[in-house]
Amino acid sequence: MAENVLSVRDITMQFGGVVAVNNLSLEVNEGEIVSLIGPNGAGKTTAFNVITGVYAPTNGAVSFCGKEIICNHPRGKMAKLYAGENKGKYTKVLEPTPDKITKLGIARTFQNIRLFKELTVLENVLIAKHMRMKANIFADTFRLSYKEERKMKEDCLELLKILDLYDLRDEISSSLPYGKQRHLEIARALATEPKLLLLDEPAAGLNPQETDELTAFIKRIRDQFHLTVFMIEHHMNLVMDISDRIYVIDFGKMIASGVPAEIQNDQRVIDAYLGVAEDE
Amino acid sequence: MSMKKKTICSLIALLIGVVFLVCVNRMTAPTYILRSVLQMGAIYALVAVSMNLLNGFTGLFSLGQAGFMAIGAYAFAIFTIPLESRANVYYLYGMHEAIANVQLPIFAALLLAGVVAALLAFLFGIPVLRLKSDYFAIATLGLAEIIRIIIGSALMNRITNGSLGLKSIPSFPSIFGVIPGFYFPFLISAVCIAIIVLLIRSSYGRAFKAIREDEIAAEAMGINLAKHKRMAFVISSFFAGISGALLAMFLGAITSTTFNIAMTYYILLIVVIGGMGSVTGSVISAFLVIASKEWWLRFLDTELYIGSFQVPLLKNGFRMVVFSVVLMLVVLFFRKGIMGNREFSWEGFFGLFKRKQKKKTGGEQIG
Incomplete structure (x- = not known):
């Protein structure tokens, strides 16, 4: 079993009354390419922003290479408003700014x-x-x-x-x-010089040929720089082709996870996101 | 163009500049206006570049430069007014015992002016740098006003001489007894601007530019925003303080109203006309703006008779009307200032002539 690089535990991100990410837990192991998919507004980018320190989560913890880097629990006004689960499970507060996270070895790209x-x-x-x-x-x-x-x-x-x-x-x-x-x-x-690379929709706005180039590019840098890649993507061809594992979220909640073949045949994922080809 | 050729060009330009200054110093009467225009230009060039470091390179829109100039000017003046003339300056309130007998050499006081301004910037920066864009501008503007009002208040009577201001400030000294005082502001400004340019070209300067371009991306690239913004703010204020001290030397007498809001706008104007994010732009525009305001447009202020016909409009104050119109025209035709965010380069300079020539020949062919 490869070493665990990123471990997200029970992350909940609540903005006022809106729960953008609800009790999300996931793991990324060394050398893997893992994708996070889901419909628009499902909370994928919010999850990224929590991992990279742009937002402090309302509740939950994130570990990187076995070391806890982010941890929070509902405090102040949020203590009353909090609508998520696992209240009281975390007591520590760790809210590093994005630059500190980058220094630890997590780099990211942006959707736009x-x-x-x-x-x-x-x-x-x-x-x-x-x-x-x-x-x-x-x-x-x-x-x-x-x-x-x-x-x-x-x-x-x-x-x-x-x-x-x-x-x-x-x-x-x-x-x-x-x-x-x-x-x-x-x-x-x-x-x-990251260990973990977070890509937020790297193929957005690319034509099919550029997307193919990007697929090869991501594989190449993974091998060349000994990286672990965690990405958000909407191009299903790219995702299915490149990913070792896939997490699917909808309305902030995880609805499925597994290898590409499993995800393609998961009924909940098809209902929520993938859909059915019309001629079928 | 090769590196060697560029260096030769730069050396020649530098030589021409020095020869020009020497000629001005040797051949003009001590009261000739060109002398003060050049000296004032050098002082404003320094403060404009220091403001540009903040506004144009780090993307922090500060309007507090006059405040830090005031701090520098007062810190310098208080410690350099000759002991024998102090009783005369502080004739109404007397000087505080702790500083009454302290007099510093000019270079030490100059450094002190910068350090005090930088220290205050550091303290003010803690709350103020949390703000962004417009709010930061308003906060720093308020800051400059607060500094000015505190300096001029009765509270500070025995230190800053309150609203009476300070006079008998020593003028530009000769450097090591060899170089006459006339060159002093040029030398200090040149050294300070050179340091700022070195900073901008260093890795830290690149980090500042990254913050200007995109704060979120800069932070994601591991740049500590708070730390780098504070550095830019403190360094910019340090040089503003030094230019304030130079201005105090130039004027010989200062009051707190010397450093009013209009002065901040004046510096901002120089920066914008020169181009946000261009050091050479700021320097060029400092000399141009000062020269046109203080010298070239002066004739508009005096009544002019041709025969018995009085030319209309020409009277005291009309100069500023024309000055504003000129500014508007400049901003209309050079949207991003004279230099935009580019720097002066010899390629660009010679390219200017080449392009014009090409246009000419192209036109002839068509004709």
């Missing part, structure tokens, strides 16, 4: 591409390396750390070479074609 638009491809990747920098601001301003800076640049160029973005390194990132922007966002996430 969020590149640093006016900066070049190389700068985009260099920014991701910034947090690993040891020099302080004075040393860096007066170039006392030029060796570190040079190393950073070399690493980034190397990464761009591997990911076929080397020729575009001096282009302004917003001028790239859409597919390349997706690649760059993944490259930028990889530059943070």
